[in-house]
Amino acid sequence: xxxxxxxxxxKEQFGAAILEIDPTADIFTMxxxxxxxxxxxxxxxxxxxxxxLTDLCGIHYPDQPKELGVIYHLHHLKERKRIRIKAxxxxxxxxxxxxxxxxxxxxxxxxxxxxxxxxxxxxxxxxKRILNVEYLDYFPMRKEYPLEDDTRTDKDDRFFGR
Numbered sequence: 105x106x107x108x109x110x111x112x113x114x115k116e117q118f119g120a121a122i123l124e125i126d127p128t129a130d131i132f133t134m135x136x137x138x139x140x141x142x143x144x145x146x147x148x149x150x151x152x153x154x155x156x157l158t159d160l161c162g163i164h165y166p167d168q169p170k171e172l173g174v175i176y177h178l179h180h181l182k183e184r185k186r187i188r189i190k191a192x193x194x195x196x197x198x199x200x201x202x203x204x205x206x207x208x209x210x211x212x213x214x215x216x217x218x219x220x221x222x223x224x225x226x227x228x229x230x231x232k233r234i235l236n237v238e239y240l241d242y243f244p245m246r247k248e249y250p251l252e253d254d255t256r257t258d259k260d261d262r263f264f265g266r
Contacts, residue, residue: 117147157210174193
């Protein structure tokens with residue numbers, strides 16, 4: 105199995121849901137429509153034998169229209185091939201299908217992504233915070249706050265080369 109064949113199979117099966125493919129990256133990378141993530145990953149697992157979920161994590165790009173993303177890393181163990189799948193959602197509608205029915209390991213990874221980014225995984229069996237306190241009213245990995253506190257009076261900019 106090579107990545108060109110995989111690209112053809114994905115485009116035949118999902119067409120316009122495959123938004124972008126980058127075979128030149130360190131890992132074969134594709135961006136897909138978020139509403140098609142579960143069927144695409146099921147296809148990769150069942151038909152293309154990417155049967156190991158290495159990682160699932162969130163990301164926040166505040167300057168993009170769909171600023172929250174979920175990144176999946178799958179591994180084809182027999183052929184030592186890896187693939188990265190990205191799906192983006194808006195902060196106003198942060199919903200994406202859970203892949204826990206496909207990979208049980210996604211359970212904790214989706215909970216961690218929810219905990220830090222606020223992305224809701226539809227169909228998750230127990231989506232709740234696991235690392236932060238339950239009463240936390242924000243998602244700490246979102247880039248929604250300035251890097252420096254302008255109210256600090258103990259900081260002298262001369263010491264920081266400014």
